[in-house]
Amino acid sequence: MKRSWNPLLWSGFVLLLLGVFSYPLFFARFVLTRDFPWANLLMIALALILVAIGVVRAYGQADRYRGKISGSILAVLALVVTGLFCYGVFALSKRLPVSHGAPQVGDLVPDFTLPDSKGTPVTLSVVIDSAFPSNRSSAESGGSEQTVSTLLIFYRGYW
Amino acid sequence: MIAISVDTPSESEGLRKTEGYTFPILSDEKEEVIRRWDLVDPHAGPDGIDVARPAEFLIDSSGKIRWVNLTDDYRVRTRPEQVVEAFDAMHLMHPLVGDEHR
Numbered sequence: 001m002k003r004s005w006n007p008l009l010w011s012g013f014v015l016l017l018l019g020v021f022s023y024p025l026f027f028a029r030f031v032l033t034r035d036f037p038w039a040n041l042l043m044i045a046l047a048l049i050l051v052a053i054g055v056v057r058a059y060g061q062a063d064r065y066r067g068k069i070s071g072s073i074l075a076v077l078a079l080v081v082t083g084l085f086c087y088g089v090f091a092l093s094k095r096l097p098v099s100h101g102a103p104q105v106g107d108l109v110p111d112f113t114l115p116d117s118k119g120t121p122v123t124l125s126v127v128i129d130s131a132f133p134s135n136r137s138s139a140e141s142g143g144s145e146q147t148v149s150t151l152l153i154f155y156r157g158y159w
Numbered sequence: 160m161i162a163i164s165v166d167t168p169s170e171s172e173g174l175r176k177t178e179g180y181t182f183p184i185l186s187d188e189k190e191e192v193i194r195r196w197d198l199v200d201p202h203a204g205p206d207g208i209d210v211a212r213p214a215e216f217l218i219d220s221s222g223k224i225r226w227v228n229l230t231d232d233y234r235v236r237t238r239p240e241q242v243v244e245a246f247d248a249m250h251l252m253h254p255l256v257g258d259e260h261r
Binding site (some may be wrong): 012028031034035085089093094095096097099100101103105106107108109112114115116117118119122124125127128129149150151152153154155156157 | 160161162163164165166168169170171172174175183184185186187190192193195196197198199200201203204210211212213215216217218219220222223224225226227229230231232233234237238242252
C-alpha cells in the first residue's frame with residue numbers, strides 16, 4: 001500500500017516558518033500584534049500541534065504514513081526555531097543599556113546643534129525658545145496652553 | 160516634536176516622505192549627542208554599528224526636562240496616551256500664577 005507523505009507534518013512546519021517570519025515582516029508593524037505577538041504565537045502553537053500529529057502518525061501508523069526520519073528532523077528544527085523566536089521577542093529586545101548617565105527629570109536640557117533631514121543645522125535651545133509649533137495631536141494640545149513644550153524622541157534608526 | 164537617530168539626513172528625509180511626518184528629524188551620524196546623553200546601544204545596528212537606544216524627553220519652554228521615558232523593550236513603543244499623561248502632569252506641576260487647576 002502506498003504510504004501517505006504525511007501532509008500534516010510538512011504543512012505544520014511550513015506554518016511554523018510562516019508564523020515566525022510574519023512577525024518581523026508583517027505583524028510587528030501593528031501595535032496590537034507587536035507588543036505581545038499573540039497572532040504569531042497562535043500560528044506557532046497550531047504549527048507545533050500539526051507537526052506533533054505528523055510525528056505520532058509516522059511512528060504509530062508507520063504502515064500508513066511516511067516520515068519517521070523527516071518527522072524527527074522537522075520536530076527538532078521546529079522546537080529550535082520556536083525557541084529562537086521566543087528568545088528574540090521576549091529576551092533580546094529587552095537587552096538595552098541602562099543609560100544611567102542620561103539627562104533626568106529636573107535637569108536643564110544640554111544644548112546641541114544637529115542637521116535636519118534637509119541638512120539645515122537645528123539648535124535645540126533655539127527651537128525651545130521660539131515655542132515651536134510642534135506636531136501634536138488635538139488630545140495633547142488640550143492640556144498645554146500655558147506650557148508649549150518640546151518632545152524629543154531618540155530612535156534606533158535603520159527601520 | 161523632534162526625532163533624532165544615527166540615520167543620515169537623506170535616510171531621514173526618505174522616512175519623512177514615506178510616513179508623511181511634518182516634524183523635524185535630526186541626524187546624529189557621529190553619535191555626538193547620543194554619546195553625551197549616554198543613549199548609545201553599542202553594536203545594535205546592522206553590521207554592528209552603534210545606534211541610539213529608544214528614549215523620549217519632554218522639555219518645557221524654559222529648557223527643563225519634565226519627563227523621561229527610557230523604554231526597557233525596544234519592541235514596545237511609547238503610546239500617545241502616555242505622552243498626554245505626561246503633558247497633563249506637567250501642566251499641574253507648572254507654577255502658574257494664581258490658578259493651578261485650569
